[in-house]
Amino acid sequence: MxxxxxxxxxxxxxxxxxIESLKLCPEAIHKDLIIFSDASxxxxxxxxxxxxxxxxxxxxxxKSVRINLREENLGVDYNIIRGIQEMxxxxxxxxxxxxxxxxxxxxxxxxxxxxxxxxxxxxVLTLSAFNYVKMPKNYIWDCYFARRTNPWGWxxxxxxxxxxxxxxxxxxxxxxxxxxxxxxxAWGSDRTRMLRRTLIGDIRAWDIRLDYYQFKKDLVTAFATxxxxxxxxxxxxxxxxxxxxxxxxxxxENFDLKDLYFPDFITLNPSIKRRFISKxxxxxxxxTFAYKLSKINN
Amino acid sequence: MHxxxxxxxxxxxxxxxxxxxxxxxxANFYALDSDLIIFSDGAxxxxDESEVKEIRTYLKTIxxxxxxxIHESSTNKGLAxxxxxxxxxxxxxxxxxxxxxxxxxxxxxxxxFMNRALTYYQGNPKVLSISGFSPIIKGLGENEVYFTQxxxxxxxxxxxxxWSKIDWTCKFYDEFRINSKMKSKFNAMGSDMSLxxxxxxxxxxxxxxxxxxxxxxxxxxxxxxxxxxxxxxVGFDELSTNTKFYxxxxxxxxxxxxxxxxxxxxxxxxxxxxxxxxxxxxxIAARIRYRLLSLFK
Numbered sequence: 001m002x003x004x005x006x007x008x009x010x011x012x013x014x015x016x017x018x019i020e021s022l023k024l025c026p027e028a029i030h031k032d033l034i035i036f037s038d039a040s041x042x043x044x045x046x047x048x049x050x051x052x053x054x055x056x057x058x059x060x061x062x063k064s065v066r067i068n069l070r071e072e073n074l075g076v077d078y079n080i081i082r083g084i085q086e087m088x089x090x091x092x093x094x095x096x097x098x099x100x101x102x103x104x105x106x107x108x109x110x111x112x113x114x115x116x117x118x119x120x121x122x123x124v125l126t127l128s129a130f131n132y133v134k135m136p137k138n139y140i141w142d143c144y145f146a147r148r149t150n151p152w153g154w155x156x157x158x159x160x161x162x163x164x165x166x167x168x169x170x171x172x173x174x175x176x177x178x179x180x181x182x183x184x185x186a187w188g189s190d191r192t193r194m195l196r197r198t199l200i201g202d203i204r205a206w207d208i209r210l211d212y213y214q215f216k217k218d219l220v221t222a223f224a225t226x227x228x229x230x231x232x233x234x235x236x237x238x239x240x241x242x243x244x245x246x247x248x249x250x251x252x253e254n255f256d257l258k259d260l261y262f263p264d265f266i267t268l269n270p271s272i273k274r275r276f277i278s279k280x281x282x283x284x285x286x287x288t289f290a291y292k293l294s295k296i297n298n
Numbered sequence: 299m300h301x302x303x304x305x306x307x308x309x310x311x312x313x314x315x316x317x318x319x320x321x322x323x324x325a326n327f328y329a330l331d332s333d334l335i336i337f338s339d340g341a342x343x344x345x346d347e348s349e350v351k352e353i354r355t356y357l358k359t360i361x362x363x364x365x366x367x368i369h370e371s372s373t374n375k376g377l378a379x380x381x382x383x384x385x386x387x388x389x390x391x392x393x394x395x396x397x398x399x400x401x402x403x404x405x406x407x408x409x410x411f412m413n414r415a416l417t418y419y420q421g422n423p424k425v426l427s428i429s430g431f432s433p434i435i436k437g438l439g440e441n442e443v444y445f446t447q448x449x450x451x452x453x454x455x456x457x458x459x460x461w462s463k464i465d466w467t468c469k470f471y472d473e474f475r476i477n478s479k480m481k482s483k484f485n486a487m488g489s490d491m492s493l494x495x496x497x498x499x500x501x502x503x504x505x506x507x508x509x510x511x512x513x514x515x516x517x518x519x520x521x522x523x524x525x526x527x528x529x530x531x532v533g534f535d536e537l538s539t540n541t542k543f544y545x546x547x548x549x550x551x552x553x554x555x556x557x558x559x560x561x562x563x564x565x566x567x568x569x570x571x572x573x574x575x576x577x578x579x580x581x582i583a584a585r586i587r588y589r590l591l592s593l594f595k
Contacts, residue, residue, distance in 0.1 A: 257374075269500045270500065
């Protein structure tokens with residue numbers, strides 16, 4: 001069915017774990033896997049990148065494996081942004097993974113079902129298989145909706161993602177409009193700061209750009225109600241954007257029915273929203289920050 | 299008589315009540331001239347697969363109708379999705395349809411009533427649906443009809459042109475949600491309505507009927523009910539999907555008169571005396587009373 005785009009740089013161990021976990025999905029054998037391998041910035045990195053590149057040539061277990069070797073270093077943001085644009089040119093919809101993720105054996109099954117179900121829902125921009133929110137007892141669906149994207153194991157439709165303005169037109173206005181900055185924080189108080197830091201070049205996040213587009217257009221992401229993705233990257237020396245403490249630490253969960261139940265309309269559940277936001281609350285971020293400090297002092 | 303509307307029947311696991319439903323239908327006048335289209339939902343749990351199989355074996359043996367078409371779903375869709383998709387597909391081919399679930403017993407003049415009402419109200423844009431069910435209502439002649447703004451899901455009929463206009467995503471809800479006047483107005487047809495809609499929109503239930511009624515409310519449309527019910531629900535057993543507790547508050551007298559002539563009324567309006575009786579089955583007090591009763595059952 002839908003192809004997989006996998007972005008990697010210099011982390012061989014986590015990339016290997018990612019590929020092995022994907023191969024445990026029964027659907028892997030029917031999938032086209034397209035790998036985008038970023039180039040190194042210096043000699044020290046070059047060796048690691050070469051190791052990664054010789055490994056990806058050996059990958060089997062998929063319907064096909066295609067490798068895109070970047071000739072110069074694009075950075076984690078533009079390797080992904082361009083990769084998404086390239087995928088959107090060629091395919092109708094696709095699944096996106098990065099080299100520090102491990103997926104559950106239900107991951108591809110869930111993504112395929114969700115991509116099929118929500119294809120014509122204009123409001124649903126992306127689909128996420130990562131979830132850290134515990135569902136309220138009476139909630140009946142196998143996905144919920146949030147006005148925030150997730151970069152860890154997601155999928156999208158080309159006709160929707162092609163519309164994204166990755167260069168963030170209107171950013172100057174945004175940075176001088178307190179009301180809009182406040183509104184952007186409605187689904188997590190970390191977002192405005194993240195966008196500001198991205199805009200001034202402090203960090204190289206690509207996903208906040210997608211978030212901003214989603215916010216401007218009033219779109220949603222459909223999240224799996226069970227977690228099907230783990231992030232392996234927090235303890236790696238070679239990680240690009242994540243260091244140390246992972247406030248989203250969760251385990252795999254299983255969907256135990258043979259059919260998935262997706263709603264035919266957008267539901268917004270206030271208690272899910274509350275739980276969703278609390279993970280990105282100031283309090284939780286202070287813990288993350290304190291953890292980083294303690295690591296530096298050691 | 300022109301060609302009667304097709305009968306669309308939704309079934310899942312209840313063979314015993316399904317057989318009662320089919321037998322009662324087959325005993326109807328018009329049955330032999332009506333197309334029967336059945337949607338059989340797939341099993342939700344592995345343990346239910348044998349029962350679904352049994353149902354499907356039985357379905358193939360049904361006789362007594364002009365034609366029989368069976369749609370077997372390989373996946374479990376749930377009732378709401380089955381009905382929305384199933385009725386939509388039938389109404390692409392037919393101008394109207396009569397819809398039943400597998401736990402409803404019909405009187406022998408049910409099909410006549412539904413078909414005559416469909417013909418009579420076809421040109422009346424104020425009427426969204428025909429209901430075969432009615433709670434016990436006093437003060438009406440036995441062949442008369444009355445109007446409500448709450449369509450019943452127990453034996454009903456609708457036209458393709460009305461059905462295709464329904465917004466199942468309830469976009470109007472965003473506006474409705476913050477308007478307490480509208481909410482209490484929606485509750486005029488039963489104090490459970492607004493809460494049910496809220497639960498639907500927050501993902502705690504999946505009901506096609508509350509969305510149907512919400513559309514009816516938004517556009518100020520009416521349902522036609524018979525003074526004496528042509529439908530009785532026998533589904534309050536442990537196997538039913540959406541009716542979780544024992545309830546007698548919806549009990550009705552099933553029409554035994556076999557009348558074929560009905561006094562349809564072209565002037566559509568709400569009669570307060572009748573609405574009072576109609577909604578009393580859905581007042582909070584009635585719901586608490588019957589929930590308590592069900593505990594001791």
